[in-house]
Amino acid sequence: MDYITTKQAGEKWHISDRRVRMLCTEGKIPGILKPGKSYQIPAGARKPADGRERADNPAASDKRYLKWDNEVVGVIYKNNAVYFNAPEFNEVMSIYTRGQSNWPPEQFNEFLAERVVGRGRRDIERILFRLGLSRYDAPLIAELTRGIHPKDLLWIAKSRAERLEDAMTDAHASVFLRQTDLTGDSVDTPEGGNIKRYGAQGGQYGVYKRRISPLTTDAESEVAVYLLGKKLGVSVCAAVMSDKDTIFSTFRYDFSSEHLVHFRSLFDGARSDNEYQNLIGVRPQYRDDIARMILLDFITRQEDRHLSNMAIKISGGEESFYALYDNGRSLFYEDTAETVKAAIADPAGYATGFGYAGTYWDYTREIARERGGLGELIRLDVSKKDVRAILTAAGLAGYRFAGALEWILKTMDMVRSLA
Ligand SMILES: Nc1ncnc2c1ncn2[C@@H]1O[C@H](COP(=O)(O)OP(=O)(O)O)[C@@H](O)[C@H]1O
Ligand SMILES: [Mg+2]
Numbered sequence: 001m002d003y004i005t006t007k008q009a010g011e012k013w014h015i016s017d018r019r020v021r022m023l024c025t026e027g028k029i030p031g032i033l034k035p036g037k038s039y040q041i042p043a044g045a046r047k048p049a050d051g052r053e054r055a056d057n058p059a060a061s062d063k064r065y066l067k068w069d070n071e072v073v074g075v076i077y078k079n080n081a082v083y084f085n086a087p088e089f090n091e092v093m094s095i096y097t098r099g100q101s102n103w104p105p106e107q108f109n110e111f112l113a114e115r116v117v118g119r120g121r122r123d124i125e126r127i128l129f130r131l132g133l134s135r136y137d138a139p140l141i142a143e144l145t146r147g148i149h150p151k152d153l154l155w156i157a158k159s160r161a162e163r164l165e166d167a168m169t170d171a172h173a174s175v176f177l178r179q180t181d182l183t184g185d186s187v188d189t190p191e192g193g194n195i196k197r198y199g200a201q202g203g204q205y206g207v208y209k210r211r212i213s214p215l216t217t218d219a220e221s222e223v224a225v226y227l228l229g230k231k232l233g234v235s236v237c238a239a240v241m242s243d244k245d246t247i248f249s250t251f252r253y254d255f256s257s258e259h260l261v262h263f264r265s266l267f268d269g270a271r272s273d274n275e276y277q278n279l280i281g282v283r284p285q286y287r288d289d290i291a292r293m294i295l296l297d298f299i300t301r302q303e304d305r306h307l308s309n310m311a312i313k314i315s316g317g318e319e320s321f322y323a324l325y326d327n328g329r330s331l332f333y334e335d336t337a338e339t340v341k342a343a344i345a346d347p348a349g350y351a352t353g354f355g356y357a358g359t360y361w362d363y364t365r366e367i368a369r370e371r372g373g374l375g376e377l378i379r380l381d382v383s384k385k386d387v388r389a390i391l392t393a394a395g396l397a398g399y400r401f402a403g404a405l406e407w408i409l410k411t412m413d414m415v416r417s418l419a
Contacts, residue, residue: 032089258313
């Protein structure tokens with residue numbers, strides 16, 4: 001089949017390129033493909049009829065839509081029959097549909113049954129409870145979780161306009177994420193500046209977080225810590241800017257079969273003043289991961305590593321230390337030029353604190369003492385040029401860029417002196 005671009009289709013149909021792209025997103029052009037960033041439209045496609053679907057049209061509200069991220073790829077009728085407008089939208093869709101343009105209800109139900117949380121999941125009782133179900137019912141679970149599954153970006157939308165980040169915020173936050181946030185202290189700022197939404201970006205699931213205030217660089221810092229962590233060999237959840245005030249933090253777990261538990265839930269009762277010892281006391285098997293976290297936190301001036309900003313991942317009865325997330329409150333994210341200046345003149349004195357007492361520098365030295373050095377915990381062969389490139393890529397600017405650069409280089413030297 002021959003394909004044309006949205007621009008060519010627009011010229012042919014006497015509408016704008018933008019309007020054609022919107023029609024693609026809304027699923028109104030049959031047979032489109034989207035192998036990469038742009039659409040391909042069958043050369044023979046007819047111009048879609050004008051006019052929006054009206055909300056007061058009862059036939060319209062009976063329909064649901066199968067979307068890939070935020071683009072309609074099929075229409076789901078009341079009886080669960082599916083008609084694909086884009087059966088070969090991309091490689092994954094082609095595998096699912098094998099080029100068929102429609103699925104009878106049984107086939108769609110079977111497809112959904114494979115996407116819902118497994119009956120054998122350890123916390124299945126709790127999940128069923130949250131879903132308001134008293135027994136395991138795959139089609140119903142699919143209905144309530146919108147068929148969202150981390151292996152692809154397909155889901156069930158109630159309207160053409162509904163967006164994945166909204167549907168996922170509802171489904172994911174209430175169904176899958178409760179156990180991590182139940183006892184967590186992830187608090188919204190009083191001015192409501194800290195808005196989080198679950199959703200997908202670039203083919204991966206994660207959480208969108210808005211900048212805390214216009215004066216902070218918490219978004220840029222989050223990206224910088226991710227990039228630096230990667231360079232130093234510390235496992236950090238990927239963070240990218242999604243617009244100038246929003247960070248997207250990528251999940252590193254499959255939420256349909258795995259779950260996270262915040263460190264907060266691993267403690268009951270009082271803890272000692274030494275947070276490092278508290279942590280390795282409760283999970284000695286993560287001694288290295290915890291040490292790596294502390295070194296990275298020292299180097300990035302972390303100011304927010306409390307017990308709900310660290311987690312373990314539960315996967316089929318096995319647990320592991322989860323990659324670091326929520327790293328934006330770091331690297332002078334809300335400091336004045338004066339503070340930055342004082343801090344880089346005296347990194348040991350201005351190191352940030354961890355737990356009830358002690359600074360990251362204290363804990364770094366404690367770790368080195370315990371081990372007789374820092375060995376291969378993190379990589380330290382990072383040059384000034386590397387750090388510059390990271391901070392530039394993250395979008396830090398002005399005195400915070402200069403301050404972060406100085407701080408990172410100086411603290412890395414301090415760590416090297418103990419290595
Ligand atoms: N990359 C991630 N992977 C898994 N869970 C995450 C991730 N980012 C955030 N979360 C979850 O969302 C909660 C709030 O996000 P967080 O980044 O800590 O924001 P806040 O700044 O509001 O504390 C976290 O406590 C964690 O449970
Ligand atoms: Mg947090």
